[in-house]
Every structure is written in structure tokens, then in C-alpha cells.
Amino acid sequence: MIPATFDYARPASVEDACRALSDAGEDAKVLAGGQSLMPLLRLRLAYPDALIDLDRVDGLREIRDAGDSLVIGAMATHHQVIHDPLVREHAPLIAQATETVADPAVRHRGTFGGSLAHADPAGDLPAVALALDAVCLVRSVRGEREIPASEFFVDWMTSAMEPDELLVGVRVPKLDAGWGVHYEKFHRTAQAWAIVGIACAVRRNGDGIEEARVALTCMGPVPVRANAVEIAVQGRPASEETFRTAAAQAPAGTEPPTDLHGSSEYRTHLATVLTARALAAAAG
Structure with a gap:
């Protein structure tokens, strides 16, 4: 099928993306890897007024060491997460679970943050984030806030983010060598x-x-x-x-x-x- 008509924005920064979301109102969707959203658009199970494409936004693919935790950018792909040495050393459960996601083609396009924001209870990564006491980092034109994974998933395919909020990263506490x-x-x-x-x-x-x-x-x-x-x-x-x-x-x-x-x-x-x-x- 062909998706319904929508406005399209392709911001180049997090600030521009937040402004685009705010301007679009409640009937907007964010496009990350698109592996979950595109089928919904084609089947018209989702028909947003606006689509905010994050592909050109700088800085959201970084995975960095933050002392006692890792910060995984929301646009880091599954393939990137699987092979990142910091993730494999300090959050191996994420790497292990991500290896089971779909197939190589999906893992090269799908994103870590997209899987969490999609909030599908059959998805692999929401349960992993919950088990690891991860914290979701969200931003809007109103500022930043942190949402623990235990509070992030509120219903079937529904997260605690407001319509104008953007998931920019996830902070994951490191596991030391004593954990299996x-x-x-x-x-x-x-x-x-x-x-x-x-x-x-x-x-x-x-x-x-x-x-x-x-x-x-x-x-x-x-x-x-x-x-x-x-x-x-x-x-x-x-x-x-x-x-x-x-x-x-x-x-x-x-x-x-x-x-x-x-x-x-x-x-x-x-x-x-x-x-x-x-x-x-x-x-x-």
C-alpha cells in the first residue's frame, strides 16, 4: 500500500529536530532506522501529519564511556551496538540480545533508540533495558529529562515520552566482571x-x-x-x-x-x- 500524505522534515541537529517536533504537534512521528515505522506507514496503521527524519542529525550515533555507565546514542544501529568494544565489555547483555534482532539487513538499519521508543513488548531490547536499570535521556524545546526504564514503558507500544520529546540516548550502568x-x-x-x-x-x-x-x-x-x-x-x-x-x-x-x-x-x-x-x- 501507499502511505497517507504527510509533511516531511529532515533536521540537521537535535535542536532543529526538537523544534520540528514541537511545531508539528501531537500527530508527528520520528523516523530513525524505520524498520518498524515504515511497515506501519505502508499499511496505514500509522498516518502521522508529519514525519521527522533523524538520519542527518549529528551526534546521536555515538557510544561513549561516562564513568560508571555507558551512554548509547539513540541512532546507534544494532550492528554498531553489537560490535562496539565498550558495549561488549561493560554491557554484554545488550550485545547478546541485539544479535537476536531480526536479520542482518534490519540490524544494519534499525537503531537502539528506535527499538526502545517503539515500545513493542515483543521487542528484545526493552526487557534488556529494564533488567540493566537503564535510563532514557529525552529532550524537547522545554529542556532535558531522564526517564528510568522502569517508568519508560507505560502500555502497548506507548512510552512515557511526551509528543514533543525526542529520545537522544540511553545511559546504561556498567556491569563489572563479577556479573554473568x-x-x-x-x-x-x-x-x-x-x-x-x-x-x-x-x-x-x-x-x-x-x-x-x-x-x-x-x-x-x-x-x-x-x-x-x-x-x-x-x-x-x-x-x-x-x-x-x-x-x-x-x-x-x-x-x-x-x-x-x-x-x-x-x-x-x-x-x-x-x-x-x-x-x-x-x-x-
Whole structure:
């Protein structure tokens, strides 16, 4: 199909992009890599009055060391994130999960910030951002603000950003060498969305688990932090029995959907099985 008519702006700076968003009003969309937005436009599931193209905006593709955290520019592509040495050293869970996103063509065009701003609960990276306590950096003509990942995703494909706000980067706390990570994903084919995904980071203390962070993909209208699992493994020995028992708590507080890919009950079962696998892999 052919997209509906819209105004088009291609700003060259963040300031110009913010002004364009402010001038466009509430019915504007931001174009980053376009891998999620373009199909919606073609099917007329989205029909904005204005489209703000960020391709020429300087500075949004940078990945930099910010002391105890990394700042990943919103326009950094998936391919760039996967191969960046800072990400692989200090936030390996992001690199690991990003490697599972779609196919090479999508990963070369799709962006880290676009995946988060799109706020699809079946997307891989929102759950990872939640597990890592990431903070989203947004800007508008009114100024800047920071939104923790725990507050950023508010509903299905809906974020906490205001219509005139632009996601410019994501601050991710570094994980030290004591952490192990794993992203476990179940999908129909190699290029499909996750039916269920588990983002997991575990810090061991000898033979025991000192701390764990677990977040679930596609188990509700937003990514879900599995707090009950984290509590269940803390201070326990790193064993299959511990992981199996804790994983039984994974569905707590979730609202798994029923769709063409699986029932709510099926997703509940997958969440339990995959969480045990992810904990065991992250714990080494």
C-alpha cells in the first residue's frame, strides 16, 4: 500500500529536530532506522501529519564511556551496538540480545533508540533495558529529562515520552566482571519476534547467588521485571534446583497475551522454562 500524505522534515541537529517536533504537534512521528515505522506507514496503521527524519542529525550515533555507565546514542544501529568494544565489555547483555534482532539487513538499519521508543513488548531490547536499570535521556524545546526504564514503558507500544520529546540516548550502568549475563529467546523462526524472551544478569559470590536481575519479553503490554525470581535466588546456592524453584515465580504479575503465536498458558509455561535456562547460563 501507499502511505497517507504527510509533511516531511529532515533536521540537521537535535535542536532543529526538537523544534520540528514541537511545531508539528501531537500527530508527528520520528523516523530513525524505520524498520518498524515504515511497515506501519505502508499499511496505514500509522498516518502521522508529519514525519521527522533523524538520519542527518549529528551526534546521536555515538557510544561513549561516562564513568560508571555507558551512554548509547539513540541512532546507534544494532550492528554498531553489537560490535562496539565498550558495549561488549561493560554491557554484554545488550550485545547478546541485539544479535537476536531480526536479520542482518534490519540490524544494519534499525537503531537502539528506535527499538526502545517503539515500545513493542515483543521487542528484545526493552526487557534488556529494564533488567540493566537503564535510563532514557529525552529532550524537547522545554529542556532535558531522564526517564528510568522502569517508568519508560507505560502500555502497548506507548512510552512515557511526551509528543514533543525526542529520545537522544540511553545511559546504561556498567556491569563489572563479577556479573554473568544471558538472553534466552524462544521464537518460531530465526527472524521472528520473540514469543517469550528472558533478559538475565547474575552476580555470583563463590557458590552462591549474590544478586540477580531478570526481565521478561512479551509477557504483558510492557516488559516485566521478575522481582519474585530475583528475590528467590538471592543468597541461594547456584544450583539447578535453585534456578528451577525460582523460575516457577517468573509468571507472577504478568499478563501474557494470547495471539496467533501462542496462548497465554503457553507463554506462562515458556517463561518458567526459559527463566531457569537463563539463570543457569548467566550463573555459568
